[in-house]
Amino acid sequence: MLEGKVAVITGAGSGIGEAVARLFGAEGAKVVVGDVAADIVVQGGEAIFVLVDVTAEASVAALMQAAVATFGKLDILVANAGVPEQKGPVHELDLAAWQRVLDIDLTGVALCNKYAAARMLENGSGSIVNMASILGHVGQANSTAYSAAKAAVVNFTRSVALTYARRGIRANSVSPGYVDTPLLAQLPKETRDAMLNRQPIGRLARPEEIAQVVAFLASDRSSIITGACINTDGGYTAI
Template sequence: MRMKAKNVIVTGGASGIGLASVERCLEEGASVVIADLEGGDGQARAARLAEQYDGHCLFKACDVTATVQVDRLFADTVAELGSVEAVFNNAGIGGICPTDELGDDDYLKVIDINLNGVFRVARAALRVMVRQGSGSIVNCASILGVFGQSQTAAYTAAKGGVVNLTRTLALEAAPKGVRVNAIGPGYIDTPLLEALDDDMLQGLIDLHPLGRLGRPEEIANAFLFLASDEASFVTGAHLLVDGGFTTGKS
């Protein structure tokens, strides 16, 4: 199994892409910490998966906008499991609003979760992994980290920042035995899209040359590759998993 005896933290791990990634890592032999907000589904889902996978799934409450909670997440994980071999920096929110109507608070909320949160988690992970001399950090970016899209000023700014932050962290971490990469999903069939009407949903589908939305497990498989030793010569990459979205229009 590709992740046997490895300890993995997945932020935003209670649903969608995060939960699919938790399940794939468990299938491949890892012990996995679901890190998500207190009061959601994380505790129950970790308990279900722990029963299924012989206790190898834990839940730890963490708000990525709070440095003290992020640092505690890593300290508690190391104290309990001994090490952290891989992190999926996946927690994030969406946001659609015309820029001239976007208030400071709404803009800053998206930036604080989607960019600053990625930084806080990566910083805490690096502190652990540099001591170990090894590890893999995978940041969840987006196709909108390389493409613009109207009414997504905060989101595209954050995800563009994640792409370049990933490159910088990869340069710093490489001499210390740690790899840092990003995944750029296209539009994925997750609860984030449930509010869209049929016409809007079809419009998103039509943007992908493969003619469908992505599935959470397809992003999970990309994370599994980047987190595993199979990607031992990959760092600083932004792996697009987007059904051809960014290739252009035929």
């Protein structure tokens, strides 16, 4: 499905990003793993690792340049890098913590889109997939910065889609619900049980399931889809 495509995937050191990178490699893509963590093994396709700070414009520009320098083009961006927040009521808001989440989860996405789109315009085609969240669609008590950032990613992606709709570049977002990642595994059992109880399908999503949706949106099989947000949440936002 992705044979011959060149893809940059940020936040690919673990969880959803790692699952996306592995799937893309297995489907024949040439993968550029952008992360602050150590390299991962991508089975199947060719891959390189590039250390990147998505909040630093020069670092993001270098990431996209590395993709083109190594593989000759850039077809796909998966802007997945993000961080959670320390939840709390807004009257106790820590401005530095707020800004860190927005810098990574929103501005980092925007910078990746900026430099990926510039490279895709050279090809006259491309597919951007930005990672949002169910908290970009529904409220949650004590979630301020993360909810704000993810809601912004959804509408930012729509704007990008409309901007490039007639220039061959598609942009879509994916909003996962609760996913069984190493991060969630560290949570207390009662917290995980509460998550399960709120899932209509009765289980957490697997990273590999989210990766399948990302791969579809990145591929030519979704050629008519742009400006969409796919909720991959087991029915959470249908309640």
